[in-house]
Amino acid sequence: MxxxxxxxxxxxxxxxxxxxxxxxxxxxxxxxxxxxxxxxxxxxxxxxxxxxxxxxxxxxxxxxxxxxxxxxVKLIKYKTRICEEIPDMISNGLTDSDAFAILNELQDNDIITVREKYLLNSAFKLTGISRSEEEKLLRANMMIDVLERLTYEEQE
CATH class of the missing domain: 3.30.56.130 (Transcriptional regulator CtsR, winged HTH domain)
Incomplete structure (x- = not known):
């Protein structure tokens, strides 16, 4: 048990x-x-x-x-914005564990595949030290870009 x-x-x-x-x-x-x-x-x-x-x-x-x-918060695949709250909430920085949690939500909602989740997670790891404020900001900007690109693809 x-x-x-x-x-x-x-x-x-x-x-x-x-x-x-x-x-x-x-x-x-x-x-x-x-x-x-x-x-x-x-x-x-x-x-x-x-x-x-x-x-x-x-x-x-x-x-x-x-x-x-x-x-x-439900992520809906065919909306103009995948999630309006996430970019605002992470604009001050994003740890690698929170980035992976967002990727899990995207995958759980069939917005990205399992393979894409792990590929993106590798990119978000950066140096592997998520304590640096600059690294957190870079990771947040990368995630915001990913979310925007996913939204753009859905509109095509």
Whole structure:
């Protein structure tokens, strides 16, 4: 049997909710109580596993009536723009792991092939050190160019 840590279990639970709905709203404290963990663990899961490169948009409202809203961003193959949010979100830089997450989303939505995903991933690795701000910016610009070219091809 597979050993899963609490973060994996919470992620699986939230993704299961997202299978039935396009948008879910949760209360951090309620989920923490449900899984008998601290609320900061819910934050960790949301901040690391429900990111734009992984195909999610997260909104939150603080306070007593506050919530966390998770939206599954669907990439649609035949739109003029493959994803309007990704270029804006990555314009300040992109790590190689986030680049691979975006490529996974593109492949999962049949926008690129598995082969194309791995070829592009090799190009995005650059020096293999994603800590450099210049490298992150270069990678972001490359991804934006790829997304624009994919959009251009769809219009032809």
């Amino acid at each position: 597979e050993n899963k840590n609490m973060s994996d279990i919470i992620e699986d639970y939230l993704k299961e909710l997202l299978q039935n709905e396009d948008i879910i709203e949760i209360k951090r404290a309620e989920i923490a109580n449900q899984f008998n963990c601290v609320p900061s663990q819910i934050n960790y899961v949301i901040n690391t596993r429900f990111t734009v490169p992984k195909g999610y948009r997260v909104e939150s409202k603080r306070g007593g009536g506050g919530y966390i809203r998770i939206v599954k």
